[in-house]
């Protein structure tokens with residue numbers, strides 16, 4: 001609601017010649033998918049997308065063979081920048097976070113659609129990035145998540161350019177950095193808080209394989225928790241508070257927390273470490289904890305419970321030894337993805353459903369943790385769509401992409417871009 005009100009204010013300032021003019025965003029009609037299919041240039045473009053899918057798969061492999069470890073997406077970003085440029089997009093640039101942005105003008109001022117996919121992978125620099133292909137199966141780290149999304153972006157741009165389709169609203173195509181893990185959505189955070197702040201009407205991320213439509217953004221909080229103390233000899237210094245023991249107490253308390261099944265809310269201690277040797281009272285012990293929920297309030301409640309568990313574990317261990325070798329605990333946030341959701345009835349979701357049905361494809365409304373989380377948390381209409389095909393082993397080095405009928409995903413993304421840029 002706040003956002004709608006803002007748009008109205010902008011309309012009244014249209015006569016300020018220096019301002020970028022904005023128009024109120026109208027919802028796509030309920031049958032936008034079948035309407036689009038009746039337009040001859042659209043029909044031609046869809047046929048072309050199907051016949052050129054093999055070339056798109058080549059591009060998917062080409063981009064994926066360029067490593068893009070967390071925080072080191074630069075080389076793949078440069079390759080995407082060149083592709084955007086050669087396809088005829090304008091004002092192609094890399095922002096200070098490392099996102100690649102490219103513009104396609106509309107015939108009107110709005111709605112402004114951002115159509116994106118993420119550049120980064122979960123794989124570190126030590127992982128060999130090699131793609132193989134056997135029949136319809138493409139295999140290699142990141143081939144589905146999210147080299148598929150990047151390829152689909154290129155397919156959509158090419159189809160628009162070749163068919164010379166003009167959309168009323170401008171489209172900014174973006175390859176984002178920092179979607180995975182500790183990247184913590186830093187790419188979209190820059191996108192929505194940087195130069196495009198307040199100028200994005202609709203946001204779509206194409207992420208991974210399949211045909212799902214993600215409209216619920218699962219939020220997450222991640223901590224690295226470290227207990228510290230004096231440390232000493234296990235026998236000679238017995239009687240000192242022990243960071244490893246405190247960590248154990250904390251884990252036991254977290255393991256016993258009760259969380260709702262609906263909205264789904266979860267906790268996980270994913271990594272632990274610390275200690276010096278079997279006969280030493282360690283001076284340090286740490287763990288990494290991941291908390292998730294599709295509901296903001298439930299996540300906040302869980303977070304509060306975890307904080308209490310950590311503080312209680314610390315007190316318990318210090319009290320046990322009457323504060324000898326008194327411990328401290330530090331909690332460093334290593335991830336904060338806001339939860340968000342767009343109603344299944346919202347125009348952006350309905351547009352995605354409409355184009356999916358128009359192509360005769362099954363509709364699946366999902367939840368997930370993606371770049372769209374940030375947009376959703378800001379109240380901006382946003383969804384994440386799968387890019388077609390099928391994936392196995394996502395986030396593993398044996399990741400595959402089955403390209404059987406994957407053109408359906410490219411076609412669907414293309415129709416959705418058209419539906420949302422008008």
Ligand SMILES: [Zn+2]
Nearest residue numbers: 145146207208
């Ligand atoms: Zn992804």
